[in-house]
Amino acid sequence: MAGRKPMGKSGPEEPGNGERRATIREVAAAANVSIGTVSRVVLGNVPVSSELSERVLAAAQSLGYRPKGKGIVAAKSPAVRLVGLFVTDLSNLLYGQVVSAVEERLAQLGYTLVVANTQNDERREQELLTLLSEGVLTGAIMSIGTERQPRLKQALRKAKVPSVILDREPPEGVDSVLVDHREGALGACRYLISLGHKRIAMITADRIVRPGVERIAGFAQAHREAGLPFDEELIRAGCITADAACAETRQLLQSATRPTAIMTLGSQALTGTLRGIDILGLSIPKDVSVFCFGDTDTARIVRPPMTCVQWDRRELGRQAVDILIGRMEGKTDSPPRSIVLPTEIILRQSCAPPFQP
Structure with a gap:
């Protein structure tokens, strides 16, 4: 009869012909094990008993389960141990040393790093988290775009493999490695x-992510200690691009009561701040002092070189890897913890007393 599929051998069909793909959750249910156990058997990242392995593989074969990005489950197939590193913007100079340190440390331990650029896109971040819940990755280190996305937090808590949050406020039950941005600011x-x-201005990241929140808190505390008024108009948040920082810098310095100093981010925002000052024909530090967050190449090579707050970005990456490996390899079962790295000030030539006409 036209339109009717011929009868034949039953069972899941190959993905791509309109049939749905069996999920890791269905394999776990069929084998009467946890999703994490299925992930460990499929990827081979943590040893399991032969009885469990055979049960999971039999269930996977019967359902036609194919992990995304991998072939048919095979008991003897070698597994590549993949760890994800999700960052918001790879063009941010502050991420370079973090990525390098993470990759070096993982390679020493026999893991392969997969780096993903989320561009602060919640949907993209959620898609990447499915790689954790479906067992494609053995673990992940993440710098998420915003901490106020309930669906993202929920997905992170549901992930069945370990993860570490990088310099963001972590959801409950998740490890993190942070920077003491409040003390730095x-x-x-x-x-x-x-x-x-x-009159000091601040050009910083979004107010809804931890670095921005903490820097503004430190900025406000310093004003309170000195008995200076705290002017919200001098805080320009969300300036993560050079163009945005340039526009805000020009607006600040063209105001009737312009600031005599600017604190700015050390990556694209620093470039924009310097461009804005140059367009107005002003001189650093004679007309305006500049203090940046993050000791980047730009901060060191411009003239005058920038006074800055710095932190050990390589150590940030290494600490995240060590926590993650401990969880993945079952070396630690301690409650989730947060490591906070200190900051330090490097004095150069971009700051001076305010100009007295």
């Missing part, structure tokens, strides 16, 4: 105030 602002600056 506090020290930077105290230094500028000690030089005599009373």
